[in-house]
Amino acid sequence: MKHIEHGFEKRLFSSRWLLAPFYVGLIIAVLLLLLRFFEDLILLVPQVFSLDESTLVLKVLTLVDLCLMANLLVIIVFSSYESFVSRVDIKNQQERPSWLGRVGFSSLKVKVISSIAAISAIELLKVYLDINNYSHTQVLWMVIIFSVFVIAGVLFALMDRMSSGQSKKDS
Template sequence: MERLIERGLFASRWMMAPMYLGLALALVILVWIFLMELVRFVMIVPAMTVNDAILGVLALIDLSLAANLLLIVIFSGYENFVSRMDLVDHVDRPDWQGEVDFSALKLKLVASIVAISGIHLLKVFMDVGQYDPEQIRWMVIIHLVFVISGVLLATMDWIANHAKTLKYRRTPS
């Protein structure tokens, strides 16, 4: 009975596969939005100001960071929680694939969120006159919460890894 339950629980990891396929579909949607934004950006080039150019580029960078975040979650999430991808010999396989554990995934997620939040703040600062000071204040506070959360998460992981290292050093062989 125990073995049957354990096998069932282990097989339940495959319920995550449709979620990763859904994230891949979300990546297609982001590519579509990126292309639409790129076309819109190119169409205003003749009348573009410096601010328009910077804001347009920041919007494209923002979308590409979100797409990178999705790829990291799809690849590492699938490999950590569902099954290993048998692509070791593939020439285009990213170097980090298969090496991003759950701890590293959390840090990459937070770092991406902080970067995306920073880009949004930069866009606001480029056109600060169109925003209410209270909105800007809340955006800065939220960004700082993301930054502090990332630093605390990285610190907790460092402490946990450091504690493991110390434990293994103290263990007699």
């Protein structure tokens, strides 16, 4: 019976590798964001002197938005891979990001919600800069949604801080 249990546990543990294709898919999504970033940048360059300041800021904020989303995906991929699949073995330790291996699942949630709140803030800023093209109701809903992200981020951070404080007490 112990032999069956050991075999089952070995297969169960190996099943973590089923997550790897998800991470490959997210890296492909980063490549798609990169393509969109350069498309937007290339289209922006010839217009830079003909655009008014607020339109230029809107277009640059779109680039920032794409960059934040790409950063978020990379953080998710690496920290999830290290948490659930396998440790990333980098020969040149100087290339290893300082956060790699230290971002646990709870702090990953805080980083994700913080990034979403930042992306939402950029979207809200875009609306503010182009306020005449939005109805009062649309703006109100965007502010509500942004507020929910911020509140959720604060609550996640507080829960993370409380649970890390509790785990220090328990040890």
